Amino acid sequence: xxxxxxxxIVTGASRGIGRSCALSLAGAGAxxxxxxxxNKAAAEEVKKTIEESGGSAVIFKADVSLYNECxxxxxxxxxxxxxxxxxxxxxxxTRDNLLARMKVEExxxxxxxxxxxxxxxxxAVLRPLLKQKSGGRIINVASVAGLHGNIGQANYAAAKGxxxxxxxxxxxxxxxxxxxVNAVAPGFIETEMTDxxxxxxxxxxxxxxxxxxxxxxxxVAEVVTFLASSANxxxxxxxxxxxxxxx
Numbered sequence: 001x002x003x004x005x006x007x008x009i010v011t012g013a014s015r016g017i018g019r020s021c022a023l024s025l026a027g028a029g030a031x032x033x034x035x036x037x038x039n040k041a042a043a044e045e046v047k048k049t050i051e052e053s054g055g056s057a058v059i060f061k062a063d064v065s066l067y068n069e070c071x072x073x074x075x076x077x078x079x080x081x082x083x084x085x086x087x088x089x090x091x092x093x094t095r096d097n098l099l100a101r102m103k104v105e106e107x108x109x110x111x112x113x114x115x116x117x118x119x120x121x122x123x124a125v126l127r128p129l130l131k132q133k134s135g136g137r138i139i140n141v142a143s144v145a146g147l148h149g150n151i152g153q154a155n156y157a158a159a160k161g162x163x164x165x166x167x168x169x170x171x172x173x174x175x176x177x178x179x180x181v182n183a184v185a186p187g188f189i190e191t192e193m194t195d196x197x198x199x200x201x202x203x204x205x206x207x208x209x210x211x212x213x214x215x216x217x218x219x220v221a222e223v224v225t226f227l228a229s230s231a232n233x234x235x236x237x238x239x240x241x242x243x244x245x246x247x
Contacts, residue, residue: 001229004029007081008228009073011035011064011121012091014042017141017189020217021088022046024225026055031081034059035073037091056081064091064117070124078128085134086228087125089118089163090141099154107155114159118166135178137228140167141220142183144242160185164238171236180235182227187242189215211243 008025012018014036023046026032032050034057036043043059050057060076062069077084092114095106118140129136145153146160164183171181220241227234 001028001225003086003225003229006030006085006228007033007077007083008086008088009033009035009077009084009121009125010088010090011062011073011117012037013046013088014039017186017217017220018088018090019046020221021090021224022057023049024218024221025086025088025228026050026057027053028225028229029055030086030228031056033057033073033077033080035062035064035091037061037063063113064089064120065112067120067124070117070120073121074124074128083132084125084128084136085132086137086139087121087129088139088141088224088228089121091117092141092159094153094156096152096156098152102154110155111159114156115162115166118163122166122170129179130177136180138170138174138179138181139224139227140181140183141224142167142185142238144185144187144240147185147238147240167238168236175235180227180231182231182235183238184220184223184227185238185240185242186220187215187240189217189220189241213243215241215243 008030010018010022013022013034022032022034034043034046047057047059058080060073062073095110097106140163142163143160145157146164149157167181167183223239223241
């Protein structure tokens with residue numbers, strides 16, 4: 001997988017799946033814009049790791065729920081690397097609660113970041129991507145919750161389900177311009193989010209996972225890098241990275 005000369009933006013790249021995606025893409029040769037919203041120190045660490053391995057990276061703070069900040073993120077890529085080829089929409093939050101107890105704010109924040117953030121970044125990147133006339137890759141991080149739902153995650157599942165429908169639609173709209181749009185749907189991955197699960201909950205989940213382990217961020221990043229580089233005839237697809245959880 002060779003991304004030499006390409007520029008990639010990864011939203012929510014300071015930790016978890018986003019961090020692994022940024023490192024994997026850089027390892028394949030891409031210059032990377034490491035987006036973060038709060039933890040600058042963590043974003044700096046990702047940038048440092050990329051540069052120590054001989055890669056090129058820049059960090060940029062942006063709240064993807066705000067369209068003007070997404071425009072700034074895209075501008076950063078063009079200003080520093082003179083082009084944009086790959087957009088990884090990974091930024092997301094959880095505000096879990098049963099619907100009967102879910103506050104309006106909990107619903108809205110998840111929709112604003114997880115779903116509207118994907119729209120904002122895709123909308124902002126389209127003009128420069130189309131202007132280049134060299135095609136491009138957009139990969140959206142969805143979730144198995146968006147495929148099957150999950151108790152206590154009506155907001156999260158709705159946002160991720162929306163991402164899946166959005167992905168399929170954008171693939172149809174942009175295919176003639178040689179821009180592929182795909183999604184990955186992670187299952188339970190070892191991140192800060194899953195660290196909060198109790199032992200009992202983890203054991204119950206493990207009963208449903210054929211591979212009998214939680215995934216690692218690198219498991220997702222490898223699929224993302226494949227879609228960003230080698231998958232020339234793959235678009236509009238949703239690839240579950242879940243150890244067979246969703247079957």
